[in-house]
Amino acid sequence: MSAWTALLLRDLRLARRVGAGAELGLVFFLILVSLLPFAIGADQRFISRIAPAFLWLSALLATLLGLDRLLQADEEEGVVDQFLLSGTPLELLVLAKALAHWLVTGLPLSLAAPLLGLMLAIEPQAMAPLALSLLVGTPALTLIGLIGAALTVSLKRGGLLLSVLVLPLTVPTLIFGATLVKEAALGRPYTTPLMLLGGMTLLMLVIAPVSAAAALRHARQ
């Protein structure tokens, strides 16, 4: 597993040094949240109602950032060839890449979300569920994105195409995540959406590495 850990640490270091680190993703998230009142007006009650959906959409968009370079840079520099030679299954190595991506996007977003929820006047009892929903759901988003990144790995301008491929597949995650927060805000139990959300993440944990590795292998034949 040392190759796996080395890859994970390398990606985290790279993210910090080339300006794709956690803080920039958070700034993007913060900007999206501050743009919302400009677009729909400062009506606190209305903002409070759409906040869960909006925070989830923002998380979705923030996850998309950087996905187009997730595997492409490695492909161009020949690192993917080294993956194939290394003897470690490609499926596990792309999983390490996805984990590194999630650690600098999904995780900080989940932890910062209650603070932004405060600015958007989310009900106090929905704060913890909001963080929980993002914590459980954003890995699914990153993993779906991993598939898109592998499919568009050889394309010079694959960013837009990647979004078009990936976003329809995120529909269930978005539904379960946003519903969880809405139910919590109304003071209702949210076990069902939480379990479905966890199910999505577990399913993607199986599908995404296998599909992404297959796509990478087929791209070089």
Next chain:
Amino acid sequence: MNDARPTSWLQLANPAVFNRWADRLLWPLVIATLGLFTYGLYGTFFVSPADYQQGNTVRIMYIHVPAAWLALFVYAGMVVSALGTLVFRHPMADVAQKAAAPLGAAFTLVCLITGSIWGKPTWGTWWQWDARMTSVLVLLLIYLGIMALWRAVDDPLRAARAVAILTLVGAVNLPIIKFSVDWWYTLHQPASVFRLDGPTIHPSMLKPLLIMALGYLALYLVLLLVRMKTELTLRRIDRLQRLAAGIPGERA
């Protein structure tokens, strides 16, 4: 390719053999399409009764419902082709995948547009965020993604494999999307929708519906064969052009 075992399935990998079979099937299918549509549309407009609630508006069902069936059927066919591409490396599976995607998207679009036209007089609105319409819309988005990926990758072999993986991932996700959208809809069910779930369909309506569905299926097969033949010709032209340009490593 010529040393393949002489089973018909593998022989079809030869474009010339495929073209011969396609030509043999094409005209009977065209005639079947015309016959089924003539009979089906006659049934739609003259034989089947008007609905006791919706009147003549119900006749759009015979256009709308088969399109929805075909939208799913084409995707199922693409899944089979995707397996043919990835598992058996069958060249015709690549071509079939590529030819089917825009047809599936077209049937999905027909389903959405006719649904919208049907929705205006019955629900009083062109678009309703109804569970079924929303799922079909997501299906259309997936079709468009597949078509975009086909266009983005230059090399047809690589494109076929990438699209095959996307198609399979989509196939796993489609039931989940359907389930999640249904679940979402039951949570947020709007009060204004006039629901259409009456009793089970009457035989006088079922017969034209099934004939129209067969007509759609025959039309799909005709268009699929024509598109596959066109794709083969395009690939041949491309290969000959490369050959004429003297690009090394190309054989006629």
